Amino acid sequence: MSAPAEPGASDGTTAQALVGEELWAHGDNVAEYANRELRPVEVLLLVRYRDVLSGRVLELGCGGGRLTGYLAEIGTVEAIDVSPAMVEYTNRRYPRTRCRQGDMRDLSAWESGSLDAIVAGANVLDVLDHAGRHAVLDELRRLLAPDGLLIFSAHNAGSKDSIPSPFGVVKSRNPARMARNVVLLPRRVGNRRRLRRFEQVEGDHAILNDEAHDFSILHYYIERDAQAAQLAEHGLKLVECLDLDGAVVAPGEHAPHTHELHYVARHGP
Ligand SMILES: C[S@@+](CC[C@H](N)C(=O)[O-])C[C@H]1O[C@@H](n2cnc3c(N)ncnc32)[C@H](O)[C@@H]1O
Structure with a gap:
């Protein structure tokens, strides 16, 4: 399942809420x-x-x-x-x-x-x-x-500097997992490109795109x-x-x- 094309609606719904709904309410995880x-x-x-x-x-x-x-x-x-x-x-x-x-x-x-x-x-x-x-x-x-x-x-948030990029999660000692990571790389890179512009670091918190669900959240x-x-x-x-x-x-x-x-x-x- 991919993230919506343009998260962040004009009615004030945040991109975070929209991609979350797409993943959780409509996905099967x-x-x-x-x-x-x-x-x-x-x-x-x-x-x-x-x-x-x-x-x-x-x-x-x-x-x-x-x-x-x-x-x-x-x-x-x-x-x-x-x-x-x-x-x-x-x-x-x-x-x-x-x-x-x-x-x-x-x-x-x-x-x-x-x-x-x-x-x-x-x-x-x-x-x-x-x-x-x-x-x-x-x-x-x-x-x-x-x-x-x-x-x-x-x-x-104290660990946010260790959030990996899609390329950072390719290597694995398990060959099958590594092959899967290679196959998933384009999708992960696409999700990351789409969602990183919605990241925010506010006073007491941050909204960040991380590796969960192939960087789709x-x-x-x-x-x-x-x-x-x-x-x-x-x-x-x-x-x-x-x-x-x-x-x-x-x-x-x-x-x-x-x-x-x-x-x-x-x-x-
Ligand atoms: C990361 S999973 C955690 C599942 C479980 N708590 C566990 O520890 O394994 C997040 C869960 O929250 C649910 N969820 C996401 N947004 C929700 C919402 N707005 N209201 C209720 N459940 C929600 C998802 O469907 C999913 O089952």
């Missing part, structure tokens, strides 16, 4: 996400926050249920995903979960204070543009019970301290920030070694 592989930090978070996760949980953008299956072993899980194919697969594969098809920018079906935990793994909030992210963070605070937790990950990138400040704007207090291995990322650290950061937040100033 089930094969890529129908697995049960956890990052080390996710294992740690499932264990550390098992008590809260044993309550009422909402998972945003559950995909093929990579995390959902584990969450459903612990608590009562509902999920939402914009992709009909992902929803169909996850409901079939994990029947203890109820996954609804819908856009996480509309969570009006859930009551205020009704959730013990909201989980947004694999950087799903980063598909939203800046305005969408802020609106969703407001909603997440509304939905969380007073002691509830928001557990999510986001692309780390624009993601939100943010550093630890900026994310903590953004959470605070929405009445959420950072509990902890971890790298992919589960090591603490402390205030002031840019953590360039980790391309995603995992956050836990709760109600608070």
